[in-house]
Amino acid sequence: MAANTDITAPVRVHIPRRRMLPTRRISLTVGILYVLTFVSIPTLALYAPIKNNVGAFILGAGSTSALQWGALSEVIVGLAGISTAIVLYPLTKRINQTAALGLVAARLLETCLIFVSVVSLLTIMTLRNDLAGTAGTNPAALATMGHSLLASYNWTFLLSGSLMPVACDVLLGYMLYRSALVPRIFPIVAFIGAPLLLASDIAVFFGAYSNVSPIAVLAALPVAVFELSLGIWLIVKGFKPTPLTADYNETSQSTAA
Structure with missing residues (x-):
């Protein structure tokens, strides 16, 4: 006799899970990393006590917490910045290997x-913690060392946070424009912002104004808009479908299989 079958029992149907396309993983990761590079914006306020009077700070005035949080945010920015180029490289090298490198x-x-x-900056904190107030320490010498280290930070910041984005955005803008991976407005903003920022950097270098003056901030605005809006676009929309993305997805998926 045939076994009884419960026709009311639910039938389990296996639905294959849709995998994220390789280019979508790249765009999402790069978008998050670009947005992450803006976490150091609060350093303008966090470093204010040091920049306003580094001598008083190094001799014990105020807390070191703001400096530590600011330094940590800059480390995050540095790591996120290099990661954007590395994550993009498998795709950008197909556009122009020289520009990608x-x-x-x-x-x-x-x-x-x-x-x-x-x-x-961390050396300034070490001098404050280890030497300020100890017997035989010359306060004037400590203040002088603090001013020297702060000057080193300011000049290095001009090169790292202001000059290098010019080169980065010109190279990235060129590859984005050539490949049409994103709307053309993004690389166009990069092409406008990079020369403007370079001109401002040269003016700062020759002492026309400081790198935190309103003119310098306005000159850096188009580059900031380009990088932030690109990051948000890549998170929300990703790359536009092109023969490049189709070929990359097909090659990556066949290799993975």
């Missing part, structure tokens, strides 16, 4: 300079 090199140099600038 140039972007990685420029981002690496930018990160190294950021780390050097952070070391200058």
Whole structure:
């Protein structure tokens, strides 16, 4: 006799899970990393006590917590910056390998300079913690050392946070414009912002104004808009479908299989 079958029992149907396309993983990761590079914006306020009177700070005035949080945020920015170029490289090398390698090199140099600038600030904190107030320490000499380290930070910041983005954005803008991976407005903004920022950097270098003056901030705005809006676009929309993305997805998926 045939076994009884419960026709009311639910039938389990296996639905294959849709995998994220390789280019979508790249765009999402790069977008998050670009947004992450803006975490250091609060350092303008966090470093204010040091920049306003580094001598008083190094001799014990105020807390070191703001400096430590600011330094940590800059380390994050440096790591996120080089990561954008590395994550993009498998795709950008198909557009122009020279430009792709140039972007990685420029981002690496930018990160190294950021780390050097952070070391200058952390050295100020070490001098304050280990030497300020100890017997035989010359307060005037400590203040002089603090001013020297702060000057080192300011000049290194000009190279890392202001000059290197010019090279990075020109290279990236060129590859984005050539490949049409994103709307053309993004690389156009990069092409406008990079020369403007370079001109401002030259003016700062020759002492026309400081790198935190309103003119310098306005000159850096188009580059900031380009990088932030690109990051948000890549998170939300990703790359536009092109023969490049189709070929990359097909090659990556066949290799994985």
